[in-house]
Amino acid sequence: MLASGTLVPVGSGFPASALSPPRSQPTTAYDERGKLLTDADLTSLSAGEASGLMRSGHMTAQRYVLSLLSRINQRDGRIQAWVFLDAEGAMSQAKALDGLAPEQRGPLHGVPVGIKDIIAVKGMPTRYGSTIHDHDDPAPADAAIVSILRSAGAIILGKTATTEFAATSRGGSCRNPRDLSRTPGGSSSGSAAAVADGHVPIAVGTQTGGSMIRPGSFTGTFALKPTWGALSTEGVGRFSISCDTLGFYTRNMDDLSLLSEIVRISPGSRNIPPPLRPSSCRVAFIRSPMWPKAGPGTQGAWEQAERLLEQAGATVVHVELPKVFNRCYDWRETIVSSEARVAFLPRYIQAKEKLHPSIRKYVESREHPSSEALCEAYDCASQLRNQWDKIAREFDFVLTPSVPDEAPVGLEWTGSSAFCTLWTILHAPALNVPGLVGESGLPVGLTVTGPRSADRRILEAGRFVGKLFGDLQPAL
Amino acid sequence: MLASGTLVPVGSGFPASALSPPRSQPTTAYDERGKLLTDADLTSLSAGEASGLMRSGHMTAQRYVLSLLSRINQRDGRIQAWVFLDAEGAMSQAKALDGLAPEQRGPLHGVPVGIKDIIAVKGMPTRYGSTIHDHDDPAPADAAIVSILRSAGAIILGKTATTEFAATSRGGSCRNPRDLSRTPGGSSSGSAAAVADGHVPIAVGTQTGGSMIRPGSFTGTFALKPTWGALSTEGVGRFSISCDTLGFYTRNMDDLSLLSEIVRISPGSRNIPPPLRPSSCRVAFIRSPMWPKAGPGTQGAWEQAERLLEQAGATVVHVELPKVFNRCYDWRETIVSSEARVAFLPRYIQAKEKLHPSIRKYVESREHPSSEALCEAYDCASQLRNQWDKIAREFDFVLTPSVPDEAPVGLEWTGSSAFCTLWTILHAPALNVPGLVGESGLPVGLTVTGPRSADRRILEAGRFVGKLFGDLQPAL
Structure with missing residues (x-):
């Protein structure tokens, strides 16, 4: 485990030793055809491309990490996606990975990853976007998800900014790389911003309301919230x-x-859906009960998506959910409030003055929601999940808005999760697909969803929809 | 936080300094009437009694901790309830608590507590009954439940023995204090044994199948598994x-x-049930579909309980659950297997050779149960919870077996959880009430249960039933 002396908190700068390429390693990187890759090329590589180049010896992990650290060093003063960076640790992990024989190199060999700071990473502190844990020692072990990524060869680069305990919509200092005057969304603010800005190709976040999809839409990144339960939240x-x-x-x-392959979302051959045939697929367009909140950006993206899908030969069916789905919002509120009351009780007792009023309120509302209301909400939400699966299975996939519009101006408020919460409480997989833009030219994503456990199908659908939407310009 | 040098692993013995009473503190303890209390008296005090004496200045926390440490020192070589003890840390916590003004003293002021070793305690290692975490550093923060107990004045004495990740029925070296040749049950083996043997008045455990109720029955202790969700499992x-x-x-x-008051199980005044009237209460006796597994000990206890309740004026109604409840066992198996596959994937990837074959099997069964079967199990179990609540609400409380019989001989197998799993998957509160014995004179508990969130009612019922059953002799 890393001694605390090797931890490099953001703000103290990087040790020069980490940013000067080590002498014994090649300082150049090439693509598969022998073309020299610049730092700019490296920061725009996908994880799969980068790992492929490192596995085949075209690039060292040390070279790759250095290029990303350099990018972060240039950019993060303004973006503030990172709350903790372990530059030296990352370089030492990279060195160890460079020493592995080709057959020992995993599918994420040498790929730096950012981890939302409510998730434990061995040897790094966990601050939860709160001051309560300011003096805690580093975590003794990786959270489940971190352990899997590390086993696949990933380098854990550091911790990314989160709103307080991922439970408030009060923004921090993290900015949207596509417009520094705007929020990147929350609560997984830093993870989305770090990926959008080319700091890392992959980052891990969490969603309880709209905390994955909303920052994905605002920053123009792909964001996958799998079926509830598909990934272990131990250590989160x-x-x-x-x-x-x-x-x-x-x-x-x-x-x-x-x-998805590495973390075994929807394991088993029985879950591989028949291939999606774009020219004959049936797509449900579900505006959802939240549609009145859609601004011009989402309205425009919605119409454009329909045109693009129909041009590609898909059949678009506008589906209105049965009225009972309107009640899901109240049931979700009851469940989240009741569970948050239990979750935050220890920190409330310990240091309530350090908690945001909205978190304090969960604990202080001892009477409401009642336990009877909670049981009713559990049971009704469960029945609706079953009903949702049946509705969604009638289609190849479902398209629905991600957010009301482009990212709001200002950092105070991380934006509305109105369009996301239904799929969260239904435990459905949800995927933000970027590509379209709103009136200011900023990203407006749309969400691909489907029945529970149809994660592979929605990934396939996301690929199809993503191609139709086209690529956004890189952030700034 | 404690430096690792102050941690005293079991087996290395206690530092003499911890076992000699500190000079500046009174070495005597008195009860409320001024009677001198012996070490034996102290180890049989309830937490409430001990804390009351310490709050009122009749006993110091240091005196109390020393008497319990001395008990552990005498006994735990044979029982092996503890896998980690922090004697010095406990004494220093006790000293700090002794320094508090009376009005700062909490409801668990000075009460030493044992924590199952799958639960994080700040400054202590977490080993999970496995060798995988042998070299992890101490936890940087308390699990939610530990934080609440500590805030109430509890002293966290150490970590208690668990079966591997609380997920196997292979026993360890922990013995049943009531018969050293027998298992204390699992997986919360050490927590139950430590309480039964007078090492601590309170210990924390967990249940996924029967891991609270079964050791409670085998060791003759009260064991409460509250409604699912009533306590946060963060850090577990x-x-x-x-x-x-x-x-x-x-x-x-x-x-x-x-x-239950301290951890706010069933908060809110709306959850306070009308007082239980023993002489006119209606009690459902539910043998459950597992009744054919009941041996002579449980059969005898069952008949005796009926007699005792009827003698007290209660109306006993034998209730047979609708046939659909038989399917709950399969649904539970599907849910636990699927969720365990997700939970153990990281450790499987990391070190599968160190996992028990039954844990490996969860991860290796990639096809089974299918995700379709899992969704069906979730939805059906949820419907049954609702149906269960309706059935149980017709009665003041429900009585059902805890285990097939007395603790089995041998340490290899921690016993059957057959009678417990139904209430676990139904998310119902369950309370093992000791007092009755089997053919060898060893404890056979019965379980008080009820609808979800009726925790306060089953506590009240447990008090009534416990009085009827009478006290067991202290262990050994």
């Missing part, structure tokens, strides 16, 4: 046990597919 | 997210009631 800060879900940010679908 | 090793539930062992009902 708790907010609402029935809604907390881990997820990934990437800049492309290939990396999401690669990650 | 994961086995099955939908079934993992924290719970408490005590030697009496008063301490369980005290703990």
